[in-house]
Amino acid sequence: MAIIKQAARQTLGQLIGANNPAVTVPDDSQRQYAWTKKEVDIYWSDIKKFKTARDSGKDSASEYFIGPIVTITDKKVSTRSLLDGQQRLTTSTILIAAIRDALWNMGSVEGPSTANNLHRDYIARKAGRREPMEYFLVLSLFDRDFFRDYIQDWNESTGRCPGIERATRPSHKLISEAYSNFASKISAELSSYSDEEEKLDWLDGLRECLINGLVFVEIQTPTSSDANEVFETINSRGKDLSTVDLVRNFLMEKSNSDIEKQRVNDAWRVILDGFEKREEIERFLRHFWVSRHGDVKSHSLYSTIRQNLSHHFNRIPQFYGVGAFAAELESASNRYIDLINCNTGDADFDVSLSEIRSLNADALYPLLLAASEKTSYTQLQDLIDASISYYVRWTVVGRRESTLLEENIFGVAKDLTASAQIGSATRQICDWIPDDEAFHADFMEASTPKSSQSRYLLGKIEASLRSAAGVDEVVVANSSIVHVEHIYPQKPSSEWRLDEHDTWVNRIGNLTLLNGRKNQPISSLPYSQKSSIYDESVLLVTAGTGISRIWSSEMNWWRVEGITERQRDLANLALPIWPSGKHWN
Structure with missing residues (x-):
């Protein structure tokens, strides 16, 4: 059983504030940043709702519980190693950085000075000009340098981070995407205010919600094995x-x-x-x-x-x-x-x-x-x-x-x-x-509703036909070059729709390939209005496999027997392309 020293209520400001021990993600026991746009959007939505409720002054909306975190702490709690909670703390720090940068870019005297104070209090600071930078959240070795370069090593004179490190890992890209996402959302919110003071008030309200309203429960454990056990228990049922x-x-x-x-x-x-x-x-x-x-x-x-x-x-x-x-x-x-x-x-x-x-x-x-x-x-x-x-x-x-x-x-x-x-x-x-x-x-009998599989099957048949004809090979599997065409359309107008539409529309015999981007209006036309497109195609699976059988010129109507006939011919072509086991024995 894991030993838990205590479970303490902590606001975000108490966890990553300047007067508290730094929160460090140990190199030997933690994941990389993993929140995608979906998780970041949910987080932002929750913060916005919380801010609206908190601004109303209701006591019930004074705090927003965001969940537990697990730390390994020494006896004096002078150091804190973070085992669970990295995603929430990292995302919160990224949002604080986006608020910081928005404040700096306000153009008023108050904006940059407020931005500098926010950075020193909750992201990073130097105790003296010759002292090393003190970071309040230290990520693991896989994300540490990029996070510092992109979020934490902020120049108070220019209002910029160095931006030297390249996003070489998936987690790096997610960090930069999260920042851009927040910056865009903040900009959209500020655009609804014309007065500079209103913009500053809104940003300050958002800052206050995060720093003093966002609440965690910090589960403090004495050893890494205890923390691991708690971590696995917490995560055993959740998406994280x-x-x-x-x-x-x-x-x-x-x-x-x-x-x-x-x-x-x-x-x-x-x-x-x-x-x-x-x-x-x-x-x-x-x-x-x-x-x-x-x-x-x-x-x-x-x-x-x-x-x-x-x-x-x-x-x-x-x-x-x-x-x-x-x-x-x-x-x-x-x-x-x-x-x-x-x-x-x-x-x-x-x-x-x-x-x-x-x-x-x-x-x-x-x-x-x-x-x-x-x-x-x-x-x-x-x-x-x-x-x-x-x-x-x-x-x-x-x-x-x-x-x-x-x-x-x-x-x-x-x-x-x-x-x-x-x-x-x-x-x-x-x-x-x-x-x-x-x-x-x-x-x-085959139908292939997935266009990727249809393109693959028809592309291989096209390559076989060209090889047999001694024609130079062309690439047909790339969606930017060809598209899958439904001869009897996927979305015909009511006057051209078959009673058994779903039975025939995705049958392989009803499918072919065409060069260029798909033109939806043309694709929905009856055969008589687009037959020349098939006749003039450079693709043999289109020009040379009897597509005309699918249309009866005498009846001026679709001929489903033609789909079956064409599919039989394609089936015969398919046998040697994807051979039976006898081919290798």
């Missing part, structure tokens, strides 16, 4: 739970030396610098674990990792420690980044990876991650092509249960990590690919 952060905290807790802690930080630095979005890091961690241990759902990933690794880390003698796991994680992250960015250096393999990305076939990444640890990408071409065929025939066209495909793929990945060979893995996948008869029957 981050598997990536909890895993890192756990690894730090289990580290037996500063060397191991440094190894974890090194791995996390590579991971944070390598991915564009935080969601990609979360997805990588799950795929990494799945590639070694089989399927596990996102909601239970952390508990599974903790239980499994605790078994290894607690063994005496220890054969597999924190350093080894961190090294594996770092190595896998580099390969995973290459996979999702289609940047392995093998041209053919990268083309296949781009197909996976077009299909959003994320379930294939654990398999490729496991396989790429054993051999070169060149030797994995059959494996990736068979996997794509399996995914297209089973999921995209066949609309079969995707969870079964995932279980199969994840199982093969686990076997590869253990001892299986690439050849046996490929053969196993080939055995699961639906045969030609089943695929043809599925294709004949």
Whole structure:
């Protein structure tokens, strides 16, 4: 059971004020800044509502409880290490900085002096001209320098921060976006006032709401293990739970030396610098674990990792420690980044990876991650092509249960990590690919409401037609170059609408590709008014696959039999493009 020294009510001003111990996010136990526009907007909305209620003078609206924070404090409470609450404190500091900058830009004498006082009292100050800067909120090593450069190292003479650091990590971009969001919202509010005094009063009221009205409960614990236990309990049911952060905290807790802690930080630095979005890091961690241990759902990933690794880390003698796991994680992250960015250096393999990305076939990444640890990408071409065929025939066209495909793929990945060979893995996948008869029957009935999947299927058919005709290949998968066209329109006028509209509109036989941006008025026209567009297209899937069968010139009406006929022809073309398992046996 965790030891709690005390739970104390604290206003924001008491937590990060100049006369209180600095709040420091320890390098070994905390997440990076993670609030997106959605969370920042909710925070702003709550603050605005609170300000309106507080301005009314009602006693019931004098405070706004924003939640608990968890700190590790010494006996005299002269230092405070923050374990939980970083997102709220960081966002509050960013909003104070936006108020500071708005005050500076007022143009009056009072504005800049008030801005300087606000900065010194709640963001950072120097006790003397030769003294180092004292920061009231100190972020962890992954965000510290950028936060100081962008928010805290403010020049009282120019009213500007240096802005030297580049936003190299997802958390950096979120910090700058949060500031810009607040600055824009404050500017919009001030625009409704014409008088300078009214603007100053409004900004001062917002400052007072934050500093004296925003209330936390600070849960003080004596050790990091106590704080971790409280942290996990608080986050076990809420949105703030981050598997990536909890895993890192756990690894730090289990580290037996500063060397191991440094190894974890090194791995996390590579991971944070390598991915564009935080969601990609979360997805990588799950795929990494799945590639070694089989399927596990996102909601239970952390508990599974903790239980499994605790078994290894607690063994005496220890054969597999924190350093080894961190090294594996770092190595896998580099390969995973290459996979999702289609940047392995093998041209053919990268083309296949781009197909996976077009299909959003994320379930294939654990398999490729496991396989790429054993051999070169060149030797994995059959494996990736068979996997794509399996995914297209089973999921995209066949609309079969995707969870079964995932279980199969994840199982093969686990076997590869253990001892299986690439050849046996490929053969196993080939055995699961639906045969030609089943695929043809599925294709004949297939509808693809997702334009990305339709574009992919038609783009591959176009490439096959051009190859067979000896025509120079063109890129058709890029949405800026082509769009998916519904021959019988998605939104026809009432006089041209089929009774069974939903049955036919997304059938593959009713879809084609056209160059250029989609023109909605043209797309909604009947066939007779846009047939020349199809006839003149440079794309063979449009000009050469019998689109005219979908329109009866004699009846001046849609011919649904033509959709079926065209879909049969496309199905015949599809068979060799996404071959059955026999192709690799």
